[in-house]
Amino acid sequence: MAGVEEDVVAWRRHLHRHPEVSFEEHETSAFVAQTLAELGVEVSRPTETSVLGRLRGDGDGPVVALRADIDALPIQEESGVDFASERPGAMHACGHDGHTAMLLGAAKTLAADGVPRGEVRFIFQHGEELAPGGARDMIAAGVMEGVDFVYGCHLWTPLEYGKVAAVPGDWMAAADFFEITITGRGGHAGLPHTAVDTVACAAELVGSLQHIVARRIDPLQPAVVTIGSIHAGDAPNVIPGEARLTGTARSFDPDVRSLIPKLIEEIGHGVSAAHGASFELRFVYGYKPVVNDPVATELVRSVVRDELVEPDPIMGGDDFSAYLAEAPGCYAFVGAGGPFPHHHPRFVIDERALAIGTRLHVDVANKVLG
Numbered sequence: 352m353a354g355v356e357e358d359v360v361a362w363r364r365h366l367h368r369h370p371e372v373s374f375e376e377h378e379t380s381a382f383v384a385q386t387l388a389e390l391g392v393e394v395s396r397p398t399e400t401s402v403l404g405r406l407r408g409d410g411d412g413p414v415v416a417l418r419a420d421i422d423a424l425p426i427q428e429e430s431g432v433d434f435a436s437e438r439p440g441a442m443h444a445c446g447h448d449g450h451t452a453m454l455l456g457a458a459k460t461l462a463a464d465g466v467p468r469g470e471v472r473f474i475f476q477h478g479e480e481l482a483p484g485g486a487r488d489m490i491a492a493g494v495m496e497g498v499d500f501v502y503g504c505h506l507w508t509p510l511e512y513g514k515v516a517a518v519p520g521d522w523m524a525a526a527d528f529f530e531i532t533i534t535g536r537g538g539h540a541g542l543p544h545t546a547v548d549t550v551a552c553a554a555e556l557v558g559s560l561q562h563i564v565a566r567r568i569d570p571l572q573p574a575v576v577t578i579g580s581i582h583a584g585d586a587p588n589v590i591p592g593e594a595r596l597t598g599t600a601r602s603f604d605p606d607v608r609s610l611i612p613k614l615i616e617e618i619g620h621g622v623s624a625a626h627g628a629s630f631e632l633r634f635v636y637g638y639k640p641v642v643n644d645p646v647a648t649e650l651v652r653s654v655v656r657d658e659l660v661e662p663d664p665i666m667g668g669d670d671f672s673a674y675l676a677e678a679p680g681c682y683a684f685v686g687a688g689g690p691f692p693h694h695h696p697r698f699v700i701d702e703r704a705l706a707i708g709t710r711l712h713v714d715v716a717n718k719v720l721g
Contacts, residue, residue, distance in 0.1 A: 355456045355459050355460055355709065356456070356705070356706045356709070358455075358456060358459065359452045359453060359455065359456035359705045359706070359709055360452070360702055360705060362386070362451070362452035362455050362456075363448050363449050363451075363452035363453075363702070363705060364434040365382070365434075366379060366382070366421075366443065366448035366451055366452060367432075367434050367435070367436065367443050367448045368434050368435070368436060368437050369382075369436075369437060369438065370423030370424075370436050370438055370441040370442055370443045370448070371400075371422065371423055371438070371441065372422060372423055372424065372425050372441050372480070372481075373422040373477065373478040373479070373480045373481035373485070374400060374422075374477060374478045374481065374485070375400065375422075376400040376401075376421050376422055376477045376478075377399075377400055379400070379421050379422075379451070380396070380399075380400045380401060380402050380421065380475065380477065383402045383421065383451060383455065383475045384396065384402045386455055387402065387404040387455070387458055387473065390455075390458055390459050390462045391462050392404040392405065392406055392458050392462055392473065393405040393406070393407070397488070397489050397492035397493070397494050398477060398485070398488050398489065398492060400477040400478075401421070401474075401475055401476055401477045401485060401488070401489060402473075402475040403472060403473065403474060403475070403489075403494050404458055404472070404473035404475070405470060405471070405472050405473070406458070406461055406462060406466045406470065406471045406473075407466065407469075407470045408465075408466040408467050408468035408469050408470065408720070409467065409468065410467070410468035410469075411468060411469070412467075412468030412469025412470070412720055412721070413469045413470075413499040413500060413719050413720055413721070414469055414470045414471075414472065414497050414498045414499050414500075415469070415470070415471055415472070415498070415499065415500045415501070415502065415715070415716050415719040415720065416471075416472040416474055416494070416495065416498045416500070416501040416502070416674070416678070416680075417454055417457060417471065417472070417473055417474065417501075417502055417503065417712050417715070417716060418454075418474040418475075418476060418501065418502070418503040418671065418674060419447070419450040419451045419453065419454035419473075419474070419475055419476065419503065420447045420450055420451075420476050420477075420479035420480075420485075420669075421447055421450075421451045421475050421476065421477060422447055422477055422478055422479055422480050422481075422485075423436075423441050423442055423443045423444070423445075423447065423448070423480075424441070424442055424443070424444045424445060424480055424694060425440055425441060426440075426441070426442040426444045426694065426695075426696050427439065427440055427442065427696055428442040428444070428696055429696040429697050430442075430696070430697050430698060430699050431697070432699060442696065442698075444693065444694050444695060444696065444698040445480065445693045445694060445698070446505065446506035446507075446508075446687065446693070446698075446700055447479070447480075449506045449687070449700055449702075449704070449705055449708070450503075450504070450505070450506065450708075451475060452705060453504075453705055453708040453709045453712060454473055454475065454712060456705075456709035456712075457473070457709055457712035457713050457716070458473050460709070460713045461713060461716060461717075466720065467720065468720060468721075469719075469720050471716050471720070472494065472498065474489060474494055474674075476489055479669065479670055482526065482527075482528050482635055482637030482638065482670075483635070483636075483637055483638075483670075484637065484638055484670030484673070485670070486670040486671065486672075486673035486674060487670070487673055490673055490674070490677060495674060495677040495678060498677065498678045499678060499679075499719070500647060500650075500678060500679060500680055500719045501674045501675065501677070501678045501679075501680030502647075502651065502680055502681055502682075502683070502712070502715045502716075502719075503671050503674070503680075503682050503683075504682070504683040504684065504685050504708050504711060504712070505669070505682065505683075505684050505685070506684075506685050506687040506700055506704055506705075506708065507684040507685065507686060507687060507693075508687050508688055508689035508691070508692065508693060508698070508699075508700060509688075509692070510660070510662070510684055510685075510686035510687070510688065511686045511688040512686050512687060512688045512701040512703055512704055513658055513686060513703075513707070514658050514659075514660045514686035515655045515658040515659055515660070515683060515684065515685055515686065515707065515711070516659075516660055516661070516662050516683060516684040516686075517643070517648050517651045517652045517655060517659070517681055517683040517684075518643060518648065518661070518662070518664065519643050519644070519645040519648040519649070519681075520642060520643060520645065521603050521640060521641075521642055521664050522640075522641045522642065522643050522664050522665075522682060523640060523641035523664065523665055523666075523667055523668055523669050523671075523672070523682070524573065524575070524601040524602055524603055524640055524664070524665070524666045524667065524668055525601065525602050525603065525608050525636075525637070525638060525639050525640045525668060525672075526599060526601060526637045526638045526667070526668025526669075527599065527600045527601075527602075527608070527611070527612075527634065527635065527636050527637045528597070528598070528599050528600075528634075528635045528637055529597070529598055529599070529600065529612065529615065529632060529633060529634040529635065530595065530596070530597050530632075530633045531556070531595065531596040531597075531598075531615075531619060531630070531631070531632055531633075532593065532594075532595055532630075532631040532633075533549045533552050533553055533556070533593065533594045533595075533596075533623055533628050533629070533630055534549070534592065534593050534628060534629045534630075534631070535547030535548060535549040535552065535590075535591075535592055535593070535594075535626070535627065535628040535629075536592055536627075537589065537590055537591055537592030538589075538590045539588070539589070539590070540587070540588040540589055540590055541588070543590060546590040547592075547626060547627045547628050548590050548626065549583055549590070549591055549592065549593055549594035549628055550583050550584065550590070550591065550594060551626060552594065552622060552623055552626040552628045553581055553583060553594040553596055555622050555625075555626070556596070556618070556619060556622045556623070557578050557581070557596070559618050559621075559622050560576055560578065560598075560615065560618060560619075561576070562618070563576050563611060563614045563615065563618070564576055567610075567614050568607055568610070568611075569607075572602070572603070572604050572607050573601075573602065573603055573664075573666065574600070574601065574602045574607050574611065575599070575600065575601035575602075575666050576598065576599075576600050576611060576615070577598050577599050577600075577601075578596050578597070578598040579597055579598050579599060580595075580596065580597045580598075581594065581595070581596050582594070582595045582596075583595070600612070600615075601666040601667075601668060602640075603640050603664070608636075612632065612634040615632055615634070616630075616632050619632060637668065637670075638668045638669060638670040638672050638673070639672040639673070639676070640668075640672060641668070641669055641671055641672045641675065641682050642672070642675060643675070643680070643681045643682060644675065644679035644680055644681065646679060647679040647680050647681045648681040650681070650715070650718055650719065651681040651683055651711075651715055653718065654711065654714040654715055654718050655711070658686070658707065660686075662684075667693075669682065683711065685704050685707050685708045685711065686701075686704060686707075687700040687701050687704035688701050688704075689701060
């Protein structure tokens with residue numbers, strides 16, 4: 352696979368230079384489609400910015416789907432690598448460029464070796480980073496029809512290079528998102544008694560929402576409520592009439608998942624009323640938890656060599672869960688150890704991990720096909 356490994360690195364660096372954010376992956380999908388066609392893979396376009404490749408064997412057999420997400424994030428890159436993003440305000444800060452390149456490498460390998468029976472589908476999915484995600488569009492377009500097994504993997508920098516995690520059962524949390532609007536009465540900062548201060552209300556609300564996990568949910572049930580942004584006002588001497596907060600909620604248990612927005616609503620109305628402000632919540636259910644099928648996961652584990660590790664589930668989310676609702680499968684993590692976390696402007700990966708991820712795609716497909 353030496354030649355393929357070089358191609359994978361080159362493809363990854365090309366994609367890294369030309370990132371496109373969720374649902375805008377026009378150049379990325381065109382590059383993937385052209386590369387697959389050059390490899391002799393049958394190509395179709397399930398949606399405007401996604402690609403499906405297919406390799407069919409001569410005889411009947413299982414249908415295995417391999418998935419990679421292709422979108423970047425709206426982040427200004429500060430990594431300093433020679434192949435840094437050339438598109439201002441966009442960056443592959445989560446490893447999706449590597450996912451795409453690894454799946455192209457698997458397609459090249461499997462196309463050269465030939466598929467003896469059954470079928471391999473290469474799903475290059477758009478919009479993973481933006482709920483409700485692109486997976487549901489792909490499924491609606493029929494990419495999972497007749498699929499017997501689905502596999503995907505994520506390059507993961509908290510996991511050191513050379514390690515692979517394939518964990519049965521609960522693996523990644525449900526990922527939901529919300530926006531809060533607090534409406535008060537604007538006024539002069541020197542005359543706060545004549546206004547309803549939305550900034551003070553928002554500040555108190557951020558602290559109060561932390562009690563959802565600390566005091567309102569069973570401590571044996573994992574959950575997260577995080578406020579990621581606050582926007583209110585533009586001047587230091589003006590009390591703004593509105594404050595907007597956005598955040599995310601993470602959970603595994605369906606009862607906990609449905610309880611969280613009710614508690615946000617309850618606490619939000621109470622805190623806002625105490626300040627004389629009004630409260631509005633817009634809550635969007637995003638991705639369901641990623642729950643790996645035990646039998647499918649054991650198959651994946653059987654092709655992993657001495658790299659296998661057993662980490663705990665994580666509270667990150669991924670819409671790979673939508674594919675797992677259609678067919679048994681496994682979502683694995685490939686160690687790509689780096690000094691900065693995912694979604695950081697200085698995010699980098701250890702490119703040696705690309706070879707491991709590529710190999711796993713090929714080995715899993717061949718194992719399923721028998």
